[in-house]
Amino acid sequence: MSARSVSGGWQLAIAYAATAVVASLIFATVAPSKARHETPDQVACEPFGPALFAPSGRLEGTEAVLYTYGTLSARSCRPETVTLVMRGAQAGGVASHTVVSVGMERVFEGEIDGTRRVRVDVEPGSWLAVSFVNDASVDGEDRNLWIDEVAFEARH
């Protein structure tokens, strides 16, 4: 075998290898992955929560307190009216800033000083989230958010 044909063989091998790499990448892109999992929204609606997502807080049944920023979330799988009874406090002259969302719709936003009741209709499968977003402690005053009640009532 001549030196020229050996060189040509290497070139051919490299070309085949490059093609194989390209083909495997394309296959990996279009082929179903074994690691794929269903996210909650892909499967049939499953109720969720109430659950608390906060660095510091407590959830007991349908009552919760957020000592830091955080969110109480829930999901219902039937038409319901949710009643939230929330309580805030001032620190440095500013009360507990609260945002209530149902899916991408903001249904309440404001500072809660004292008790505030919010009623909201939720459709099956929609996500409800109550967030406290301006935690602070000023001169011994501590700003928190208490959620005294989350009540779900079936809507007919």
Place this chain on the structure above:
Amino acid sequence: MSRASRWTLIVALTSAVALGLGLPPAAQWVGLRADPEAYRILTLNVPTELRAGEEYVFIAGIAAAPGAIRTVMRICPTDTAGAPCRFQRRRNFTANSRPTWRSLGAAKLSPGTYRGHVTLLAETRLGAFRTVATQSWDLHVR
């Protein structure tokens, strides 16, 4: 054909095949679920009426297929012509199959009007991050 010409031809053909089949954008999806519902911003719990000088946390509910997730939040002034958008916060976390509510970052802003943007990115099998969802909102700071 000379040896150099053959090498040039091989490199050119390989590149053409890769580019022609759209490999760069397709490769970014490797390891990600392609269906748009797999990565979602469920709720956007962000303040829109803020007090100047107060610190607020911006929160989003996220559903994502298992893997490395990154959020990037930008808050840009809209009332000052040509004002640069300097505010940006980045957060990383690992998603499982459960939805989660996470801080996108905190901000203390001066009076004005702004527009917030959040980008949700997921890591591909090749280690790159690809944008899988975006949302925007308006802010008023008084």
